[in-house]
Amino acid sequence: MRSDRNTSAPLGLKIAAGAGLAFLHLPILLIFLYAFTTEEKSYQFPPPGLTLKWFAVTWNRPDVWEALGLSVRVAAISTAIALVLGTLCAAAVSRTKFFGRETISLLVILPIALPGIITGIALRSAFSFAEIPFSFWTIVLGHATFCVVVVYNNAVARFRRVSGSLIEASMDLGADSFQTFRYIILPNIGTALLAGGMLAFALSFDEVIVTTFTAGQQSTLPIWMLEELVRPRQRPVTNVVAMVVVIVTFLPILGAYYLTRDGDQVAGGGK
Amino acid sequence: MTAVLFQQVSRHFGAVRAVDSVDLAIAEGEFFAMLGPSGSGKTTCLRLMAGFEQPTAGHIEIFGETAEGVPPYRRNVNTVFQDYALFPHLSILENVAYGLMVKGVGKAERLKAAEEALAMVKLPGYGTRRPGQLSGGQRQRVALARALVNRPRVLLLDEPLGALDLKLREQMQEELKALQKSLGITFVFVTHDQGEALSMADRIAVFNDGKIQQLGTPEEVYKRPATRFVADFVGSSNMLPPDFVEMLGFGRHHASLRPEAIALGDGPGRKHVSGRVTAASFLGAANRVTVDANGTRIAAMLPAAVAVPAQGEMVTLSFLPEDLHTMDGA
Amino acid sequence: MSTVADTSILARRGGLAGRLSDLFWRKPGILLLLMLTPPLLWLGIIYLGSLIALLLQSFFSIDDFSGLINYEFTLSTYRQLLIPSNFDIILRTVVMAVMVTLASAVIAFPIAYYAARYARGKWKVIFYLGVMLPLWSSYLVKIYAWKLILAKEGILTWFLAKLHLLWLLDAWLALPVVGGSSLSISYTGTFIVFIYVWMPFMILPIQAALERVPGNLIEASADLGGNPAQTFRFVLFPLALPGIIAGSIFTFSLTLGDYIIPQIIGSSRLFIGQAVYAQQGTAGNIPLAAAFSVVPIVIMGLYLWMAKRQGAFDAL
Incomplete structure (x- = not known):
């Protein structure tokens, strides 16, 4: 594609591509603006005035803190479980050829390939069938299930790069299975796992x-927001929470990108 | 003492017999080559010695001790890998010290040993670099140091020079040979390059189809190939069909004749054949002439000083009777 | 340098770790089994188990009088899907998913094409993150942003008023089907938000497919006398098609199963996701909810089967 560097894009293409990116980003920027509006009762534009007071109001809202705390705890535990399960699965699939590897890949991807509502309702009816009451752990159960794939995708790509001869070299030099894992495999897949973990956390x-099917009466931050969307009661607080959520999810995405950018497959391609 | 002993060793992958009932005894202190085309079983034999593969059948001993069932990390045998397999996340010094580290040798002691090993392969002071910063030849030396620092009783080398360019390869051949002599460690190396095997090894095992075709010194293998395969694979021999050999007065056998044993013109005590030159090419140190003698194609390597006959010219070629090597069967 | 004992076979390390390590080497199958058991138990029992149990319930029916589930095999629940009010829901959802997919492809293509062929160095990173950040940013916040935009008092109305184009909006809203009393409670609004939320999933696969097209193919087409439109029609589009199909798997599937977007921005007419939600929740009709869930699974199964035949999976 030598000539591409010399020729620049046709104007029409530039406009279409730029407009497409603007379409993706302007609504998110709008969220930042609304967090400062003085208007309480409607979504009036342009905002009649700007204020910082809603940040203080939100800061003092126990329900927001409670929802945030639950979300962080659920995400942390689900990520931990997904890291273990996803890494094990990736290791098994990439290290050995065995009957049924394709099936296992499909099984891992299925929870995000099928619409979330199907996963949700299936889990809910299983809980009610087994008479499991809703709890912190029922939420984690659902989240860990669809987070496995994110870790798996990242780990599988990296495992392929850790060539089999590195592991053989380690064993040849006197390291047993556990030492080889500790000194060779873990350092080589570490950043991929970190990236996968960050994406799983964001997811x-x-x-x-x-979550609407597995939470019962509990409220994670997204559930809290959903209730506000369906029945708006405290718009200014919702505006601030929305902005915080945008920032909180951007950080892991940027982090995962910088951890894997040198690799052959950059993280996050398959949400 | 026997360093490595194979008794009727087989390794099958499904229906494929990668190694098929191989018997082999490598002496202590020997520089031993396993030569053959890809898929001939030589690399699998090396992996059986290292412990990366387990034999399907048969018995393996290393210095008199049973080796089957023993994982690689419990064998005092080290390998220089074809792709070097240096750990990309460790420095050169940490790479070399790795074997001592996992065996629990103290930090000061193992780093000192690693420095010494690097000096031995002529890379002193390279310890702080990363594998990615070294050239192919340097990486190969690191791989060698990393294996030798453990003082293995047998060093295995998998196509050790395959990835290097010609000049570097010749230099490393000499260095490896000198290193082996001074350390006195048994070296076993795998190669598909017959020149490498002939120039470095004390003894050569020629592999084909999972079996050893011939085991002998380089001179034996080169001058008296046991089978047509060996004659064809080691060097480039003229394969003469039984009719032709019978006509020359050697009885009805297949026979091989080295191109460099053939001279232009006849002489006393020599056997001769006549034919028409079909091709002639200049190779620098010699000229290669191909002659069609009654339908049998014969290649001759003639010294550069001899005038090259023109294509289509009728010529007489001759050789000493002892240079023609007859063999039985295929 | 002689720190290692002069034996050829070293003793096994003591303890459980040494024994386990030897075992893993001798029988790699055991290690594989140990690695696979936890994820397979989790996904196989928790996930697949629940899924299959749900799907089985679609073969039961609900007793109209008692409201209890009648545990007898029947296809009557599936027959209910075909009654006009339910079939309309399926049709509406599929039409919406097709429209969203087509529109996403049209919007995504220039972005992907620019990123694949013209963006270099810094701009490549900007394009990549410019797609990844919206793709990963919060689903609900994205919907919320559009609620702000489409609201009667929101930015779109303000903007059109500045341009003296409000009559255009009113004319559009007066149209049957796509119109409504405001954009945020019309099919048009639902359509826009669906595109906004799922379109980023279309960009990366198209970009991946286009990056595999050698640049000289386009020059060759121009050289042979093809004008830009012909080059696009006969060279670029066929080569990008596997990427478009791969991307459409996401946009199509995600639109089929969504129930939150049409609930928040849209008319009161239901989509499949909402129907599932309503049937299992307020109506308590799990068999019918299960039968409704089978619809997107079957549609996606067919879609994936066709996509696979087109070679779309290489572009994922």
Whole structure:
């Protein structure tokens, strides 16, 4: 594609691509503006005035803190479980050829390939069938299930890069299976796992569809927001929370990108 | 003492017999080559010695001790890998010290040993670099140091020079040979390059189809190939069909004749054949001439000083009777 | 340098770790089994188990009088899907998913094409993150942003008023089907938000497919006398098609199963996701909810089967 560097894009293409990116970003920027509006009762534009007072109001809202705390705890535990399960699965699939590897890949991807509502309702009816009451752990159960795939995708790509001869070299030099894992495999897949974990955290932190079926009366931050969307009661607080959520989810995405940018497959391609 | 002993060792992958009932005894202190085309079983034999593969059948001993069932990390045998397999996340010094580290050798002691090993392969002071910062030849030396620092009783080398360019390869051949002599460690190396095997090894095992075709010194393998395969694979021999050999008065056998044993013109005590030159090419140190003698194609390597016959010219070629090597069967 | 004992076979390390390590080497199958058991138990029992249990319930029916589930095999629940009010829901959802997919492809293509062929160095990173950040940012916040935009008092109305184009909006809202009393409670609004939320999933696969097209193919087409439109029609589009199909798997599937977007921005007419939600929740009709869930699974199964035949999975 030598000539591409010399020729610049046709004007029409530039406009279409730029407009497309603007379409993706302007609504999110708008969220930042609304967090400062003085208007309480409607979504009036342009905002009649700007204020910082809603940040203080939001800061003093126990329900927001409670929802945030639950979301962070759910995301942390789900990520931990997904890290273990996803890494094990990726290790098994990439290290050995065995009957049924394709099936296992499909099984891991299925929870995000199928619409979330199906996962949600399936889990809910299973809980009610097994008479499991809704709890922190029922939320985690659902989240960990669809977070596995994010860790798996990242880990599988990296495992392929850790060539089999590195592991053989380690064993040849006298390291047993555990030493080889500790000194060779873990350092080589570490950043991929960290990236996968960050994406899993972001995925869980933001999840609402499955959660509505597995949370019962508990309120994660997305559930709290959903209630505000359906029945707006405190618009200014919602505006501030929305902005915070945008920032909180951007950080892991940027982090995961910088951890994997040198690799052959950059994280996050398959949400 | 026997360093490595194979008794009727087989390794099957499904229906494929990668190694098929191989018997082998490598002496202590020997520089041993396993030569053959890809898929001939030589690399699998090396992996059986290292412990990366387990034999399907048969018995393996290393210095008189049973090796089957023993994982690689419990064998005092080290490997230089074809792709070097240096750990990309560790420095050169940490790479070399790795074997001592996992065996629990103290930090000061193992780093000192690693420095010494790097000096031995002529890379002193390279310890702080990363594998990615070294050239192919340097990486190969690191791989060698990393294996030798453990003082293995047998060093295995998998196509050790395959990835290097010609000049570097010749230099490393000499260095490896000198290193082996001074350390006295048994070296076993795998190669598909017959020149490498002939120039470095004390003894060569020629592999094909999972079996050893011939085991002998380089001179034996080169001059008296046991089978047509060996004659064809080691060097480039003229394969003469039984009719032709019979006509020359050697009885009805297949036979091989080295191109460099053939001279232009006849002489006393020599056997001769006549034919028409079909091709002639200049190779620098020699000229290669191909002659069609009654339908049998014969290649001759003639010294550069001899005038090259023109294509289509009728010529007489001759050789000493002892240079023609007859063999039985295929 | 002689720190290692002069034996050829070293003793096994003591303790459980040494024994386990030897076992893993001798029988790699055991290690594989140990690695696979936890994820397979989790996904196989918790996830697949619940899913299959749900799907089985679609073969039961609900007793109209008692409201209890009648545990007898029947296809009557599936027959209910075909009654006009339910079939309308399915049709509406599929039409919406098709429209959203087509529109997403049209909007995504220039972005992907620019990123694949013209963006270099810094701009490549900007394009990549410019797609990844909206793709990963909060689903609900994205919907919320559009609620702000489409609201009667919101930015869109303000903007059109500045341009003296409000009559255009009113004319559009007066149209049947796509119109409504405001954009945020019309199919048009639902359509826009669906595109906004799912379109980023279309960009990366198209970009991946286009990056595999050698640049000289386009020059060759121009060289042979093809004008830009012909080059696009006969060279670029066929080569990008696997990427478009791969991307459409996401946009199509995600639109099919969504129930929150049409609930928040849209008319009161239901989509499949909402129907599932309503049937299992307020109506308590789990069999019908299960039968409704089978619809997107079957549609996606067919879609994936066709996509696979087109070679779309290589572009994922």
